[in-house]
Amino acid sequence: MIQKLIDKIRQTSAPICVGLDPMLDYIPEQIRKRSFAELGETLAGAADAVWHFNKEIIDCTCDLIPAVKPQIAMYEQFGLEGLKVYEKTVRYCQEKGLIVIGDAKRGDIGSTSAAYAAAHLGKVKVGNQYCSAFDTDFLTVNPYLGTDGVKPFVDVCGAEDKGIFVLVKTSNPSSGEFQDRLIDGRPLYELVADKVAEWGSACMDGVYSNVGAVVGATYPQMSVKLRAQMPHTFFLVPGYGAQGATAQDLRHCFDAEGSGAIVNSSRGIIAAYRQDKYSKFGAEHFGEASRQAVIDMVADINSVL
Amino acid sequence: MIQKLIDKIRQTSAPICVGLDPMLDYIPEQIRKRSFAELGETLAGAADAVWHFNKEIIDCTCDLIPAVKPQIAMYEQFGLEGLKVYEKTVRYCQEKGLIVIGDAKRGDIGSTSAAYAAAHLGKVKVGNQYCSAFDTDFLTVNPYLGTDGVKPFVDVCGAEDKGIFVLVKTSNPSSGEFQDRLIDGRPLYELVADKVAEWGSACMDGVYSNVGAVVGATYPQMSVKLRAQMPHTFFLVPGYGAQGATAQDLRHCFDAEGSGAIVNSSRGIIAAYRQDKYSKFGAEHFGEASRQAVIDMVADINSVL
Numbered sequence: 001m002i003q004k005l006i007d008k009i010r011q012t013s014a015p016i017c018v019g020l021d022p023m024l025d026y027i028p029e030q031i032r033k034r035s036f037a038e039l040g041e042t043l044a045g046a047a048d049a050v051w052h053f054n055k056e057i058i059d060c061t062c063d064l065i066p067a068v069k070p071q072i073a074m075y076e077q078f079g080l081e082g083l084k085v086y087e088k089t090v091r092y093c094q095e096k097g098l099i100v101i102g103d104a105k106r107g108d109i110g111s112t113s114a115a116y117a118a119a120h121l122g123k124v125k126v127g128n129q130y131c132s133a134f135d136t137d138f139l140t141v142n143p144y145l146g147t148d149g150v151k152p153f154v155d156v157c158g159a160e161d162k163g164i165f166v167l168v169k170t171s172n173p174s175s176g177e178f179q180d181r182l183i184d185g186r187p188l189y190e191l192v193a194d195k196v197a198e199w200g201s202a203c204m205d206g207v208y209s210n211v212g213a214v215v216g217a218t219y220p221q222m223s224v225k226l227r228a229q230m231p232h233t234f235f236l237v238p239g240y241g242a243q244g245a246t247a248q249d250l251r252h253c254f255d256a257e258g259s260g261a262i263v264n265s266s267r268g269i270i271a272a273y274r275q276d277k278y279s280k281f282g283a284e285h286f287g288e289a290s291r292q293a294v295i296d297m298v299a300d301i302n303s304v305l
Numbered sequence: 306m307i308q309k310l311i312d313k314i315r316q317t318s319a320p321i322c323v324g325l326d327p328m329l330d331y332i333p334e335q336i337r338k339r340s341f342a343e344l345g346e347t348l349a350g351a352a353d354a355v356w357h358f359n360k361e362i363i364d365c366t367c368d369l370i371p372a373v374k375p376q377i378a379m380y381e382q383f384g385l386e387g388l389k390v391y392e393k394t395v396r397y398c399q400e401k402g403l404i405v406i407g408d409a410k411r412g413d414i415g416s417t418s419a420a421y422a423a424a425h426l427g428k429v430k431v432g433n434q435y436c437s438a439f440d441t442d443f444l445t446v447n448p449y450l451g452t453d454g455v456k457p458f459v460d461v462c463g464a465e466d467k468g469i470f471v472l473v474k475t476s477n478p479s480s481g482e483f484q485d486r487l488i489d490g491r492p493l494y495e496l497v498a499d500k501v502a503e504w505g506s507a508c509m510d511g512v513y514s515n516v517g518a519v520v521g522a523t524y525p526q527m528s529v530k531l532r533a534q535m536p537h538t539f540f541l542v543p544g545y546g547a548q549g550a551t552a553q554d555l556r557h558c559f560d561a562e563g564s565g566a567i568v569n570s571s572r573g574i575i576a577a578y579r580q581d582k583y584s585k586f587g588a589e590h591f592g593e594a595s596r597q598a599v600i601d602m603v604a605d606i607n608s609v610l
Contacts, residue, residue, distance in 0.1 A: 024431065032432070041432030073413060073420040077429045079438030080388055087385060107447065108378060108410055109477035112326070115378035124382045126329065127337070127346030133384030142412065144449045145475050146482030170450050172414040177451030178497065181488040188483065188493065195482070
């Protein structure tokens with residue numbers, strides 16, 4: 001699966017993914033009004049607005065990008081109605097040829113992680129049938145429980161040609177609170193990185209492994225070391241744009257050939273129409289604003305590669 | 306909310322919760338057959354079987370116990386159909402007067418954790434309305450992202466009188482891989498424990514805080530120290546029974562008054578009918594087997610308090 005992502009990145013010359021993390025606030029009033037008029041100010045109304053918002057952004061950007069990264073929490077907050085739209089969004093993106101990275105940060109003890117892996121990447125056996133549920137291409141995974149909590153995801157990557165990105169160093173302000181603490185002179189996230197590389201060695205797909213890592217762009221000096229430490233691990237890089245990181249900050253997440261990483265932007269793309277820079281599009285043409293923001297982001301990232 | 310749980314534990318004299326983690330394998334054939342005959346070997350068929358299984362166990366045990374802990378992964382693996390049954394199970398348990406601990410181990414960067422907190426504990430604003438989604442009483446939370454990833458859950462605990470249990474030391478075999486590593490001479494899980502106590506201090510509800518901790522019963526020597534380290538933190542204790550821990554092992558999770566902890570058992574209760582000890586009940590009467598297993602577990606735990 002990672003090779004498929006790398007190929008799509010080459011085809012589009014765009015090492016980026018669009019974070020489909022639709023806060024209701026981001027959705028232009030005309031869409032919200034229409035959905036609320038039809039379905040009320042309810043979870044169903046909110047989910048309907050999210051769907052129409054997503055569809056427009058996908059339609060306006062899908063020819064330019066290799067992948068999207070829907071954040072499942074933004075759907076889960078609207079309950080079953082929201083999760084219906086999560087599934088619909090995943091299917092619609094895949095129909096458009098996009099690779100879908102489900103950002104769910106799941107992780108638990110072994111038997112439970114196996115259920116999450118089946119839910120999001122694999123299949124579940126029902127009687128004599130094998131059924132798929134959310135069926136994304138990649139999933140983000142939390143490593144706090146150690147090997148037996150991650151292994152079931154790795155196994156599904158091997159069996160179904162899917163991929164995962166394991167949290168190594170996250171982009172948020174307090175990520176260092178535990179992740180940066182020194183153990184035998186090395187930060188915890190480097191120990192996690194060692195394990196990610198080890199788990200991934202059983203799951204290679206070309207130069208890179210189907211087991212990737214989440215490495216936040218907001219801590220550039222750390223990504224330099226991690227890139228060297230994990231030469232076969234593909235990076236999913238959050239933190240660009242709205243979270244503060246610049247293209248220069250994330251340059252070292254890439255390898256010498258300019259591969260090895262995909263950079264996410266959520267708010268900076270999907271709520272572009274609200275920025276001064278793109279205000280000329282207006283809320284009516286928010287999809288076009290997102291398209292222009294993608295073009296600008298791709299040029300910005302490529303300028304440092 | 307923690308006081309409500311403590312009161313329910315006193316009323317029932319049962320410091321235990323039943324883990325509603327229905328693997329399809331646990332469900333007696335007669336139930337699976339009936340659901341598959343009606344809905345096929347599909348996600349809907351599987352979810353229907355789970356619902357009938359859960360309902361029988363809840364009906365047979367609800368007068369004996371204070372709380373249940375559904376593991377959302379076991380529902381998520383059946384996609385939307387499974388999550389419908391998760392929600393239905395939560396509602397049914399609450400109608401029966403049970404406290405529901407959603408075992409979801411969510412955790413992300415701040416804005417995303419806020420969405421998870423709204424999804425599972427709080428409310429989400431839609432237009433001028435406030436809507437609830439899964440609305441459990443407690444939720445388990447993963448701390449790997451640090452304070453800004455946990456704070457939104459703590460805030461909802463304060464605002465809505467709900468509770469969380471933050472992973473400190475988990476019960477699985479490889480939990481020590483990261484959690485036990487020494488930082489300035491102390492294991493990581495003790496540093497997490499310090500933070501959990503700190504987060505919880507803003508959220509007291511009687512002697513204990515609404516911010517609790519997950520402390521696995523499988524590592525008894527660690528729970529002795531954690532109990533002393535976190536005198537105002539209530540423990541959710543997994544690992545009893547099928548995972549190997551005995552009542553003696555988890556004795557030190559409780560305080561001097563025999564309060565301060567709730568012990569979970571999943572397989573040992575819900576699949577009791579498959580144990581030799583309860584085989585006399587037969588698969589037809591699996592609910593009665595679960596009831597007897599609850600009675601035996603309560604007696605076993607109380608024998609060490």
